[in-house]
Amino acid sequence: MATQPLINAGRLWNRLMALAEIGATPAGGVNRQALSDGEIAAWRRVIGWGLDAGLTPSTDAAGNLFLTLAGRDRAAPPLLLGSHLDSQPTGGKFDGAAGVMAALEATVSLAEQGDRPARDLIVVAWMNEEGSRFAPGMMGSEAFAGERDMAAIRVARDADGISVGEALDRLHAAFPDLPHRSLGFAVDAYLELHIEQGPLLEAAVRTIGVVTGIQGKKTFQVVVEGAEGHAGTLAQQERRDALAAFARIATALHEEIGSIDPDIKFTIGRLSVQPNAPSVVPSRIIFSIDLRHPDNSVLDAAGVRITALCGEHAPPCSVAVTPLVDAPSNAFDPRLRELIAQAAREQEFPATDILSAAGHDARHLAKVCPSAMVFIPCRDGASHVEHEWAEPDHVAAGASVLAQVLRELAFALTPFAGKTRGN
Amino acid sequence: MATQPLINAGRLWNRLMALAEIGATPAGGVNRQALSDGEIAAWRRVIGWGLDAGLTPSTDAAGNLFLTLAGRDRAAPPLLLGSHLDSQPTGGKFDGAAGVMAALEATVSLAEQGDRPARDLIVVAWMNEEGSRFAPGMMGSEAFAGERDMAAIRVARDADGISVGEALDRLHAAFPDLPHRSLGFAVDAYLELHIEQGPLLEAAVRTIGVVTGIQGKKTFQVVVEGAEGHAGTLAQQERRDALAAFARIATALHEEIGSIDPDIKFTIGRLSVQPNAPSVVPSRIIFSIDLRHPDNSVLDAAGVRITALCGEHAPPCSVAVTPLVDAPSNAFDPRLRELIAQAAREQEFPATDILSAAGHDARHLAKVCPSAMVFIPCRDGASHVEHEWAEPDHVAAGASVLAQVLRELAFALTPFAGKTRGN
Numbered sequence: 001m002a003t004q005p006l007i008n009a010g011r012l013w014n015r016l017m018a019l020a021e022i023g024a025t026p027a028g029g030v031n032r033q034a035l036s037d038g039e040i041a042a043w044r045r046v047i048g049w050g051l052d053a054g055l056t057p058s059t060d061a062a063g064n065l066f067l068t069l070a071g072r073d074r075a076a077p078p079l080l081l082g083s084h085l086d087s088q089p090t091g092g093k094f095d096g097a098a099g100v101m102a103a104l105e106a107t108v109s110l111a112e113q114g115d116r117p118a119r120d121l122i123v124v125a126w127m128n129e130e131g132s133r134f135a136p137g138m139m140g141s142e143a144f145a146g147e148r149d150m151a152a153i154r155v156a157r158d159a160d161g162i163s164v165g166e167a168l169d170r171l172h173a174a175f176p177d178l179p180h181r182s183l184g185f186a187v188d189a190y191l192e193l194h195i196e197q198g199p200l201l202e203a204a205v206r207t208i209g210v211v212t213g214i215q216g217k218k219t220f221q222v223v224v225e226g227a228e229g230h231a232g233t234l235a236q237q238e239r240r241d242a243l244a245a246f247a248r249i250a251t252a253l254h255e256e257i258g259s260i261d262p263d264i265k266f267t268i269g270r271l272s273v274q275p276n277a278p279s280v281v282p283s284r285i286i287f288s289i290d291l292r293h294p295d296n297s298v299l300d301a302a303g304v305r306i307t308a309l310c311g312e313h314a315p316p317c318s319v320a321v322t323p324l325v326d327a328p329s330n331a332f333d334p335r336l337r338e339l340i341a342q343a344a345r346e347q348e349f350p351a352t353d354i355l356s357a358a359g360h361d362a363r364h365l366a367k368v369c370p371s372a373m374v375f376i377p378c379r380d381g382a383s384h385v386e387h388e389w390a391e392p393d394h395v396a397a398g399a400s401v402l403a404q405v406l407r408e409l410a411f412a413l414t415p416f417a418g419k420t421r422g423n
Numbered sequence: 424m425a426t427q428p429l430i431n432a433g434r435l436w437n438r439l440m441a442l443a444e445i446g447a448t449p450a451g452g453v454n455r456q457a458l459s460d461g462e463i464a465a466w467r468r469v470i471g472w473g474l475d476a477g478l479t480p481s482t483d484a485a486g487n488l489f490l491t492l493a494g495r496d497r498a499a500p501p502l503l504l505g506s507h508l509d510s511q512p513t514g515g516k517f518d519g520a521a522g523v524m525a526a527l528e529a530t531v532s533l534a535e536q537g538d539r540p541a542r543d544l545i546v547v548a549w550m551n552e553e554g555s556r557f558a559p560g561m562m563g564s565e566a567f568a569g570e571r572d573m574a575a576i577r578v579a580r581d582a583d584g585i586s587v588g589e590a591l592d593r594l595h596a597a598f599p600d601l602p603h604r605s606l607g608f609a610v611d612a613y614l615e616l617h618i619e620q621g622p623l624l625e626a627a628v629r630t631i632g633v634v635t636g637i638q639g640k641k642t643f644q645v646v647v648e649g650a651e652g653h654a655g656t657l658a659q660q661e662r663r664d665a666l667a668a669f670a671r672i673a674t675a676l677h678e679e680i681g682s683i684d685p686d687i688k689f690t691i692g693r694l695s696v697q698p699n700a701p702s703v704v705p706s707r708i709i710f711s712i713d714l715r716h717p718d719n720s721v722l723d724a725a726g727v728r729i730t731a732l733c734g735e736h737a738p739p740c741s742v743a744v745t746p747l748v749d750a751p752s753n754a755f756d757p758r759l760r761e762l763i764a765q766a767a768r769e770q771e772f773p774a775t776d777i778l779s780a781a782g783h784d785a786r787h788l789a790k791v792c793p794s795a796m797v798f799i800p801c802r803d804g805a806s807h808v809e810h811e812w813a814e815p816d817h818v819a820a821g822a823s824v825l826a827q828v829l830r831e832l833a834f835a836l837t838p839f840a841g842k843t844r845g846n
Contacts, residue, residue, distance in 0.1 A: 090651065090698040132700040198656035217655065219701065228513065230806045231690035231713040232640065232781035233621035236681050243691050244681070247673035254667045258659050267654035268666050269701045271694070275513040277555040278642065278692045278711040280807045288701040290654040358655035383653045384703045 006403035009396035012105040016395065019045060019085075019101065020093035029386025030093055034086040034128035034139075035063060035167035040174045042085045046100065046125065047175075053108040055123065058179045061150055062143035063127035063168045066181060067104065069111050071119040071410070077186040077417065079117075079409050080369075081106065081402065082124035083194055084140075084361060088132050092388020094195045094378060098395055100125045102193040106403035110410060117410035119188060126361045127168075133158045134167075135288070136219055136325045141361035144184050145368045189336060189409055189416040190365040193374045193398045195390050197358045199381030207397045208344040208351035209375025210337050214363045215263075215294040215355060216329035218303050221286065222310055224249070226317040228275065228283035243273060243282040245317040250287075252309045257291070257302055264302065265292040265357065294355055296328045330363055336372035336405070336416075343404035349397045358383070370417055374398050374405075429826035432819035435528040439818065442468060442508075442524065443516035452809025453516055457509040457551035457562075458486060458590035463597045465508045469523065469548065470598075476531040478546065481602045484573055485566035486550035486591045489604060490527065492534050494542040494833070500609040500840065501543035502832050503792075504529065504825065506617055507552035507563075507784060514553070515811020517618045517801060521818055523548045525616040529826035533833060540833035542611060549784045550591075556581045557590075558693075558711070559642055559747045564784035567607050568791045612759060612832055612839040613788040616797045616821045618813050620781045622804030630820045631767040631774035632798030633760050637786045638686075638717040638778060639752035641726050644709065645733055647672070649740040651698065651706035666696060666705040668740035673710075675732045680714065680725050687725065688715040688780065717778055719751045753786055759795035759828070759839075766827035772820045781806070793840055797821050797828075 022041045023032030032038035043065055047057045050067035058066045065085075071078070083099025103123045110117065126144070131137020134156045142148040154165030172178070196202075201209050226242035250268055258266045267290040274284040289306060293299040303323070310319045337353075344351035354375055365371045376398035379389040409416050445464045446455030455461035466488055470480045473490035481489045488508075494501070506522025526546045533540065549567070554560020557579045565571040577588030595601070619625075624632050649665035673691055681689045690713040697707040712729060716722045726746070733742045760776075767774035777798055788794045799821035802812040832839050 088698065088700050088703055090700075090703075130700075131702065135701055137702075196656070197653045215655070228808045230620045230781060230808075231692055232638070232688055232715045233619070233804060233806065234688070235685065236687060236689065237685070241677075241690070243673065243694065244677045247670045247677060247691075250666065250670035251674045254664075254670060258667070262658065262660070264659060265655055265657070266659065267664070267702065267704055268670075269654055269696075269703050269705060270699050271666065271696050273692075273694050275511065276693050277511050277513075277553075277807070278558055279554065279560075279690065279713050280511055280513075280692050281690055282692060290702050292655045358653060381653075381656060383656065384700070385651045385653075 007105045007109045007396065007399050012101055012399055013392045013395060015049060016093065016097060016101045019097050023087065025090065025386055027386040029388065030087045030091050031089050032085065032087045033089060033133040034130065035171050036133070039086055040171060043175065046085070046104065049104060050123065053111050055107065058181050059172065059175065060181045061183045062140045062153070063171050064140040064144060065125040067123040069107050069117065069121040071117040071121065073119055076119040077188040077415060078120035078122045079189055079406065080122050080124055080187045081191040081406060082126070083192050084129035085125045086128055086130050088130050088384045090386050091384055092386060094388055094390045095197065095383050096129055098195055098390060099193045102395070102399035102402050105399050106406045109403060110407060115411065118413060119415065121406065121410055129361055134164050138359065138361055138364060139164065141364040145364040146184050147364060147367070150183065187369040190362060190369050190371040191402060191405060192360060192362045193376065193402050194360055195378040195383060196354065196375040196381065197378060197383035200354055201375060201377035202379065202381060204352055205350065206352040207349040207376065207394055208401055209354035210341045210351055211332055211356050211373035211375055212337065212353050213329055213331040213355055214359055215292050215357050216296050216299040217325060217327045217359050218291045218299060218323065219325040220289040220306060221322045221324055222289060223320045224285040224314055224317050226283050229281040231279040231281055234281060239281055240316045241281050242285045242317050245314050246285040246287065248313040249310050252313050253306060256309060257306060260298065260302055263293055292357065294329050327359060327363060330366055332366060332372045333370035336370055339405045339408060340372060340374055340401060343401045347400055347404065349401065374402055429830070430528045430532045430819065430822050435524055435822055436815045436818060438472060439516065439520060439524045442520050446510065448513065448809055450809040452811065453510045453514050454512050455508065455510045456512060456556040457553065458594050459556070462509055463594060466598065469508070469527065472527060473546065476534050478530065481604050482595065482598065483604045484606045485563045485576070486594050487563040487567060488548040490546040492530050492540065492544040494540040494544065496542055499542040500611040500838060501545045502612055502829065503545050503547055503610045504614040504829060505547035505549070506615050508548045509551055509553050511553050511555050511807045513809050514807055515809060517811055517813045518620065518806050519552055521618055521813060522616045525818070525822035525825050528822050529829045532826060533830060538834065541836060542838065544829065544833055552784055557587050561782065561784055561787060562587065564787040568787040569607050570787060570790070573606065610792040613785060613792050613794040614825060614828060615783060615785040616799065616825050617783055618801040618806060619777065619798040619804065620801060620806035623777055624798060624800035625802065625804060627775055628773065629775040630772040630799065630817055631824055632777035633764045633774055634755055634779050634796035634798055635760065635776050636752055636754040636778055637782055638715050638780050639719050639722040640748055640750045640782050641714045641722060641746065642748040643712040643729065644745045644747055645712060646743045647708040647737055647740050649706050652704040654702040654704055657704060662704055663739045664704050665708045665740050668737050669708040669710065671736040672733050675736050676729060679732060680729060683721065683725060686716055715780065717752050750782060750786060753789055755789060755795040756793035759793055762828045762831060763795060763797055763824060766824045770823055770827065772824065797825050
């Protein structure tokens with residue numbers, strides 16, 4: 001166990017709670033959607049805390065926020081650690097925010113110790129992880145990793161018709177003095193702490209989850225087209241009722257796809273009806289599908305069946321299924337996982353390997369540098385809900401494990417990624 | 424056939440088209456919802472046309488608009504004729520507006536003839552017939568007929584949280600000089616022209632529909648309550664997914680209720696999802712049901728099955744079914760129907776008896792005075808759609824039949840309703 005604390009647990013908790021005031025909902029949750037006024041306010045607060053500790057803020061074309069602690073070799077690829085500050089519309093205090101604040105706390109505590117790290121340490125808050133305002137999510141980390149083009153990202157629009165490009169320009173205009181880094185740069189290693197968003201750590205009474213990888217995910221947008229008509233006059237057999245077709249499709253999907261095996265996760269989370277009036281037969285339904293599974297072959301087969309079932313149950317309406325996200329499952333860097341497990345052992349926190357059921361920005365960083373994640377439990381496994389909760393002790397434990405791994409990497413004379421390549 | 428025209432068909436058509444400019448949609452339809460700025464603008468135009476012909480405008484606590492042509496006996500119960508000026512969000516140029524403009528044209532033409540009628544003639548535009556902004560519809564005529572209390576009407580809210588009371592006060596504030604009549608007054612007889620909103624007249628090549636009555640209608644609001652959760656982590660078997668429950672309910676309802684017999688009309692037209700985010704299991708679905716049938720016993724039995732099917736298919740979610748409208752089918756006044764049929768015969772317009780599949784304000788007037796309706800065809804039976812269309816000749820024919828019946832009642836020495844009671 002470390003002889004002296006690696007972080008200031010009280011400060012971390014207080015800052016996390018202070019951050020949760022921005023976008024706070026009456027039911028105790030957080031509504032701080034990507035590129036919103038709330039996220040701009042959160043940036044101001046986080047930048048302020050970074051400046052207090054001598055960290056230098058910057059951004060990039062994708063609206064990611066960076067806070068840099070300068071190392072001895074400014075030219076060496078930096079260590080990157082963080083998560084995201086945006087939330088679901090009825091989200092909680094911890095999803096994303098805990099990871100950014102733990103990364104900031106680990107870095108600030110290290111800076112306060114006075115030793116200059118061998119290379120830059122950069123705390124990051126990725127743009128639009130959630131994808132609730134602008135779909136699909138993880139825009140910032142995907143752009144950083146070179147997987148999605150900024151031109152394509154900028155044209156996505158929210159429900160009010162505002163584009164990502166407009167919202168991004170507005171964010172940047174709110175911080176006119178913030179330096180812009182080029183989009184995507186060489187990184188030595190990436191670390192991310194997150195609440196589990198599932199019940200496994202709590203059930204196993206483990207404080208630290210050493211994340212082995214992330215289950216695969218596919219998302220789709222489906223448009224069902226029928227024909228409008230008067231609810232009181234158009235004969236039932238002459239209708240092309242888009243909502244009736246949707247109900248058949250959704251029932252078939254939930255029955256077949258939802259019961260493939262105990263590991264499948266199938267969700268229709270968003271839906272819109274046109275014209276959405278009580279006495280008009282609906283002409284168009286647009287809905288989202290979120291599909292996840294740890295086994296890529298199961299995921300691919302389910303994706304094929306989704307398209308087939310939509311086609312089978314739509315008539316007399318027509319249907320168009322558009323894939324949005326196709327992210328296969330991945331495995332995190334084994335040596336980073338071992339460093340996390342070792343830190344948990346030394347600090348005497350009960351730990352276990354765990355597969356991430358939810359997607360995270362680390363999925364995209366893993367394609368450009370060695371990456372890993374630390375999970376902490378959340379009450380009842382509940383996340384994306386306003387009563388989402390993590391115990392202060394668990395937040396502190398996770399941040400302390402993160403801080404230990406960070407120190408081992410920060411003061412190593414050889415770059416971590418370089419060692420990987422050398423081995 | 425009348426020796427000289429009873430109406431000015433060109434003026435009627437031009438005014439109907441001018442009215443359609445208010446709230447015009449790019450696709451050629453009309454979006455002029457109840458108590459909106461569009462409806463206020465429509466009032467201004469219609470009031471102006473009434474004033475030009477010597478009609479006196481007034482309103483009441485329910486936001487109904489009246490235009491009165493004074494008769495010889497101001498104390499005698501007036502003849503009332505009209506329809507509504509509000510539309511569906513993607514409605515057409517004729518639903519409601521054709522009835523108000525035909526009533527205005529018949530009254531203005533009569534006034535121009537110079538003979539003063541025996542009793543007042545009042546053109547009316549009822550408040551919120553459609554029910555698309557504030558549910559349920561027909562608020563103005565129900566309040567007028569004493570069937571619904573203004574206090575209950577005023578608390579209904581639109582999707583933006585604006586109450587009927589607030590919107591009504593805003594409407595009245597826009598017309599500070601308009602006199603207020605007391606809500607609900609004795610009426611001698613009520614006449615309403617409307618497009619059929621169905622395909623029967625067109626298919627039978629009839630210009631005039633003598634409406635025998637209105638099919639019965641029930642509406643419900645259904646709330647399905649589940650539990651929110653993370654789409655990527657919450658196990659399928661532990662979910663209480665409100666959208667999955669809704670899909671099962673809607674499929675069962677469309678299958679069973681939608682196939683009771685060829686006369687049934689079953690529609691789920693409006694639906695909202697909470698929190699409506701792609702990666703959150705939906706916690707709550709609220710949807711509307713619109714059910715219609717000419718036979719009250721079939722309607723009642725279907726209503727019972729709707730509640731039962733919701734209960735059967737909701738678990739593990741809970742469900743609450745709230746009846747909103749329960750309007751049995753009704754028959755219009757036989758003597759007024761004969762006057763309409765006779766006018767059509769004399770003017771040599773092909774006519775037929777027809778049951779109204781859609782609901783109309785006349786349903787509520789029929790409870791307080793002898794009432795009847797004149798239908799005209801609409802292309803392909805399409806209504807509540809932006810391409811809704813009625814031929815100029817058919818609009819003119821309907822208005823001319825309406826004008827002839829109006830003249831027979833307006834100059835009769837004995838009140839029409841009085842005769843009914845006397846017989």
